[in-house]
Amino acid sequence: MRDAFHEDLDKISDQLVEMTRLAASAMSRATTALLDADLELAEGVISRDEEIDTLRRDLDELAVELLARQQPVATDLRIVVTALHMATSLERMGDLAEHVAKVARLRYPESAVPAELRDIIVSMGQIADRLVLRAGSIIASKDVEAAKSLGGEDDEMDSLHRRVFTILASPEWRHPADVTVDITLLSRYYERFADHSVAVAQQVVYLVTGTWKALDAVDGDR
Amino acid sequence: MRDAFHEDLDKISDQLVEMTRLAASAMSRATTALLDADLELAEGVISRDEEIDTLRRDLDELAVELLARQQPVATDLRIVVTALHMATSLERMGDLAEHVAKVARLRYPESAVPAELRDIIVSMGQIADRLVLRAGSIIASKDVEAAKSLGGEDDEMDSLHRRVFTILASPEWRHPADVTVDITLLSRYYERFADHSVAVAQQVVYLVTGTWKALDAVDGDR
Numbered sequence: 001m002r003d004a005f006h007e008d009l010d011k012i013s014d015q016l017v018e019m020t021r022l023a024a025s026a027m028s029r030a031t032t033a034l035l036d037a038d039l040e041l042a043e044g045v046i047s048r049d050e051e052i053d054t055l056r057r058d059l060d061e062l063a064v065e066l067l068a069r070q071q072p073v074a075t076d077l078r079i080v081v082t083a084l085h086m087a088t089s090l091e092r093m094g095d096l097a098e099h100v101a102k103v104a105r106l107r108y109p110e111s112a113v114p115a116e117l118r119d120i121i122v123s124m125g126q127i128a129d130r131l132v133l134r135a136g137s138i139i140a141s142k143d144v145e146a147a148k149s150l151g152g153e154d155d156e157m158d159s160l161h162r163r164v165f166t167i168l169a170s171p172e173w174r175h176p177a178d179v180t181v182d183i184t185l186l187s188r189y190y191e192r193f194a195d196h197s198v199a200v201a202q203q204v205v206y207l208v209t210g211t212w213k214a215l216d217a218v219d220g221d222r
Numbered sequence: 223m224r225d226a227f228h229e230d231l232d233k234i235s236d237q238l239v240e241m242t243r244l245a246a247s248a249m250s251r252a253t254t255a256l257l258d259a260d261l262e263l264a265e266g267v268i269s270r271d272e273e274i275d276t277l278r279r280d281l282d283e284l285a286v287e288l289l290a291r292q293q294p295v296a297t298d299l300r301i302v303v304t305a306l307h308m309a310t311s312l313e314r315m316g317d318l319a320e321h322v323a324k325v326a327r328l329r330y331p332e333s334a335v336p337a338e339l340r341d342i343i344v345s346m347g348q349i350a351d352r353l354v355l356r357a358g359s360i361i362a363s364k365d366v367e368a369a370k371s372l373g374g375e376d377d378e379m380d381s382l383h384r385r386v387f388t389i390l391a392s393p394e395w396r397h398p399a400d401v402t403v404d405i406t407l408l409s410r411y412y413e414r415f416a417d418h419s420v421a422v423a424q425q426v427v428y429l430v431t432g433t434w435k436a437l438d439a440v441d442g443d444r
Contacts, residue, residue: 060300060303063303064296064299064300064303067289067299068295068296068299071293073290074286074290077286077289077290078282078286081282081285081286081306084303084306084307085306085310088307088310165400165403168399168400168402168403169398169399169400169403173399175399176391177390177391177395177397177399177402178387178390178391180390180399180402180403180406181387181390181391181402181406184402184403184406184407185406185410188407188410
């Protein structure tokens, strides 16, 4: 019973890893589309978000089948519930990448990112990419220590997020308000993406150890 | 077995209704704190968000106990999974109310909302309140028709959200960028709150009918 259960659990884990790959690819393509004002790339990210949504629905089904077939109890049940929460975060990350792509599309043929903010957006894109790929390898390797260590890894994203708001509030910032709106939302999308990556990785601790971890929705203050 | 299952399901349903009440109260107090620059009220919303987070953890536990005790299959299982997704949305709505309160706290003793936008924020707060309370009564009454009809009910919120961005992009908008940032985020928080309310209500259709409904994460484009 336990073995069959863990075989099913491996399927779910593979699905979660695949979702991290799709989310990483979507966000990195969205960042390029944003910085290069690449409409085709942006459209591609937007149209392909459905793939992640579908994977998440499949994962719900997998979990339901697993529960029906294995009838796990206690800790095993919580593990499945945790996997469902992870899938919710990963689908959401795909949506956030799509939002970045939609800002790129909205401002085409212009780039939505003024020159003085390009470096920050590039860094945010890189951190987002690194965090979600690390989350994926943590899910695949079930590396609990790596999962725990990822906890503070989005501090860098949070500080970039704060720096963006400092720049927007500075007297040197003279761009029209619609640019301010775009940058505000973009910065938030990247920060949320990082929050979800860390949350997903941390849930691996529970997935592996069965030690109950409160699954609070994660979020930055701004 | 079915009866015991439905008794457990009623407990979960009551918990979901209670979460809608807490989310509604949090958002309406946050809106007042925002418009009146009421620091104490804002602090209250922020400190009480934990209540919704706790309810959500309890609901996870309830669901796990139900699954362990009743060992439901097929549709019944999907119903429990759906309830878990609803709880995730409701906890998120509490977070969004907390974010509104944090903007109020950040700008205290000023109000973060300029005079010309007060009416829109008031309306957004009222729509948010109405939608989440309707979602709660729909969960309580299991009124599938009402659930279906709520589908388009956040159009009003979406159009207010778009109107905010039109105002921010207009030449008449002469406020400093930090005000633009606040309004951009606030408008997004209200719009997301409404999206989640509608999603929660629509999931009742599945909760009642057992007709599988894709549980896509909801989101506005901007």
